[in-house]
Amino acid sequence: MTSPMNRRSFLRSTAAAGLAAGLAPSLAFAQDAPLGITLVLPSPLGDVGWGRALADGLEPVKAAYGDKVKVTILENIMEGPDADRIMTKSVADGNKFLVAGSFGYQNGALQIARRNADVSVLHASGFMVAPNFTPFAAKNFEGTYLLGMAAAAVSKTGKLGSVSAFAIPELITSINAFAMGAQAINPAAEVAVVWVNSWFDPAKEQEAAKALIAQGCDVIFSNAQDTPSVVDVCEKSGAYVCNLNSSMKAYAATKYLGCAATDWSPFFLEAVNAHFDGSFKGHNAFLGTADKVEKVIDWSADIPADAMEKIKAKEAGIISGEAPVFAGPISRQDGSEGVAAGAALKDEEIVAMDWHVEGVTTPLPN
């Protein structure tokens, strides 16, 4: 542990040292004890959504290592002191690999990493890095750009909507890319946004979707919802719908446009391999289409063939790196210059993006 953040964290770490000493006899595992992998999730683990994508990402790890690993999934763990305690308890129980599945676990998970050098931690959506602490995020914006192209191609009104969880950069970039993709097909396309300020509030999400459809939006982007709340409303109201993380096609037989899916398994497998051979090293893992983590699946058959051709060409450009999503010129919402012609946003600028592009009609909450 290097410079402690405050007195509490220092005392906590001395606490952990004392605790570890006291528990040492009970933690005397045999050499061949399986590696305990704990996945902590902020919402209930359903059949679809963010948590499901993370849980599914661990399946290939189980398949590869068999009884050498033991995966525990802790769902619906509220961010804050409870999560800190639960993660600490899990590590004290001897689990050496922690996947902290929400941004809000950052402080607690980072403390654990600092106190336990032999524990490897993966943390979703954060920005802190430590020697055994890797923040990870998917380049959802690469998928949503393609979905935006498809949305504009099937939209009759040119008005698109997005039900979004929190105005954090990860979600802002998803919306920006969605709008830019739409404008690549229809330069007049607009995106309205409703922020529900919750990761999990199906009733509020459905209200938001209904409001957007009532305003004339005929394609809705369900941005970071863990249940088919928005998807279900759209299918019933006759609006096209697309979403993130895992496919919800089963909930919208006729109106499902596609899913910017995340497949965490290549990343998880690599991280667990690294833990086993002792080479785990904390780094910023920002993973996209080229890493095979991000991929649009379940394209709707309603997308016109010429649009699909353009989408496939753009996808190839993203993978090869020749056509990055945030390449200039890009105008900000107020018309000022966001990215100059010939320039492109770097990864560290994308993860901190706190402005909307032109064509997103709703101002950012501030």
Next chain:
Amino acid sequence: MLLSRYQLVRRSSASRRVAILAPITALLVTIVLNFVLYIAMGKAPAAVFYAMLVEPVVSWSSFSEVLLKMTPLLLIAQGLAIGFRANVINIGAEGQFILGAIFAASIPVWVPQATGGWIWPAMLLLGGIGGALWAVVPAFWRVRLNASEILVTLMMSLIATQLLAYLLVGPWKDPMGFNFPQSVMFQLDATLPLIIPGTRVNVALILALVWTLGCWVYMQRSFQGYKLIVGGLAPHATAYAGFSEGRAVWISLLIGGFAAGLAGAAEVAGPIGQLQRSVASGYGYSAIIVAYLGGLNPIGILFSSLLIAILYIGGDNAMVSTELPIAAVRVFQGSLLVCYLAAITLVRYRIVRVVTTEARA
């Protein structure tokens, strides 16, 4: 026509033996019910019960967390119980808790560089004031406009949640926090001193115990406390005796709001260390259960807050150590409460079969 039905009749005096037996029976019935559930789920019941009921008490690291969890429950429940006994039903402690957290956070948010030993006591005091101020609205409406304090306190909680959300996505957002809805991390002097080295237990526990003693003295030994209790039992009689009902409403809501606000301040300045959405984690509602489980008696509440804290920590432990799904944890907690309430009812009442002759029209 002969009609027979069953009726609850209050016992003239509850036997001490039954009173002690009741919670034990409730626990045993709960264990049997859940034993069956765990067998059906393919879990080892012994391991689950150990993690849930024994480990929180015998493992020091878990027990320290029980004490930490118990602190806000104890503070809030004692404050609420005073009002409940005066028949002033404040169910908005959650909102008062949030306001306490917001008021306390104002110091580290506005002067993040400030240092000095005055900061955390000032934060706790501000928190208490914030909670009490939030309770002023329902008190005023109840006394002046005769609006139900049950509805108003509850609605004020919803407003508090929105106010918190507004501050966190707006003016109080950490400028270096990548737009995440949370404040800056509090500086060292804006966090509560720890009282047990190696744990997260802080001075708020001492405050909660002192507060408990104060509540006991106030309710059992002071004339004002007596007036509140009588007012709750027989409002007309108290009005006749010249005790003011409005005064009881003000006192009840201000004390309840102050206690909840203090707990909110202790939560942000304690284990959280910053203002964030998870401040609103339901302590204000759980404390209502704690207050009634403790029989609205300050000493009873001391034990009920400990019990509920053990159930929470034990439930989390069971999830971690035995992979019990969270739904099963909630089933255990819920069934224990239901069994306990049933048992306590049978201590106070007996079931009597009443046979009546009744002519039906």
